[in-house]
Amino acid sequence: MPDLHPWELPRRYDVVVVGGGPAGMAAAVGACEGGAERVLMVDREHEAGGILQQCIHHGFGLHHFKEELTGPGYAQRYLEQVLEHDIDVLTDAYVLDVDASRSVSVLSGRYGRTSVDAGAVVLAMGARERTREAIRIPGTRPSGVMTAGFAQKLVNVAGYLPGKRVAILGSGDIGLIMARRLVLEGVEVVGVFELMPHANGLTRNVVQCLHDFDIPLHLSTTVVRIHGSERVEKVTVAPVDEALRPRMHEAWDVDCDTLLVSIGLIPDNELARTLGVRLDPVTTGPVVSSTMETSRDGIFACGNTVHIHDLVDWVSQESRLAGEGAGAYASGRRQAHDNVRLVPGTNVRSCVPHTITTEREHTVYLRVTQSLAPCTLRLGDVYERPLRYVVPGEMVTVKVRPRFLESFHGGALRVDVVPREEAGRE
């Protein structure tokens, strides 16, 4: 990373971006495109790139760059754009606080504790993994229990194996990718145990990471006890009933020395919370407008901080928009006011952004509550589109064009995804 500010950090920027992962990088570039002249991107790590730096597998950029890249490859592409736009990058620097007047407080090895004033701020802090403690698995507390993302960092960045015989709880993408990664490194992966009746990761990851390597996936099954004093010795697993209660009389023991937990990510939102930004109770990220502005004036948010994405391509797309919004705000150009509030309806868990306008085209990102195939997506009674299938593990992206909403004049718009026969009955 070039030494951008060897002597002094400027006191004011048009836009400050918190986080230098794919969301932060795309937002910083977007801010320049939106009209900002001085943009600062801050990251606590030594290098920008966020979680991508530890994802050495392929599968990034198929939509955005029309190429199959590794995580670091994708990050490099964006970092080049950041540097081309003359964006200041401050790494090894932790953002402690952002206040409502958009003063950003930073702790950095180079500058100590300092603050920077910003015309607009973009929050792009990513997400953190749920741990064993979050779901309170009973048992002892031996070594060998860790999150799948931590194991990924151990293997791909530090060059260590987490164990020799591994069980994985949860079928999120990180767990699926780690199952394959560990087998390739000679580790025995005894199985993936998933509480829900469906896998939580992308279908392509279930096929390429489990089926192709003969790794068993036990659906509707969970870990009910961890055993071992110094090191994990085994785990007890049990099938669950429809209410997700373990059927203990059918439990069995699985010998292993390591348990990876891959039970979901939680948006990293301490800064948003202290700022008093309105949060969505379902996504736990900020409520955002069509330009990704939060409920606080001039504070924008994007990426996993807002809602958990399965593909980095969508992160880049959404974050560019947030950056453009922030750049325009800082240059004194407010964008169109939203007149439509999206309301998650039947089988829809969440919709982002939370509001849109009838004047422009928008990409809306949905999560569904259950698998359906074939099905129909409906926006109120003004628009419907057939979908081949939806599954909770895959985000649904929908382009909402002004012509779809011609007969809609604003207010609450319900978003439903219903089985195809049900849609056809009316």
Ligand SMILES: Cc1cc2nc3c(=O)[nH]c(=O)nc-3n(C[C@H](O)[C@H](O)[C@H](O)COP(=O)(O)OP(=O)(O)OC[C@H]3O[C@@H](n4cnc5c(N)ncnc54)[C@H](O)[C@@H]3O)c2cc1C
């Ligand atoms: C293990 C794993 C595997 C994945 N595999 C794929 C895949 O195969 N294909 C695909 O398309 N997508 C994949 N994804 C998804 C994709 O990588 C993520 O959606 C994307 O990285 C999210 O970007 P982000 O910038 O929001 O968050 P992150 O990448 O997490 O970046 C957030 C950044 O913010 C910084 N930060 C946080 N708080 C502060 C603070 N207070 N001060 C300063 N800096 C801060 C962090 O250091 C970090 O660099 C994967 C994700 C994970 C976790």
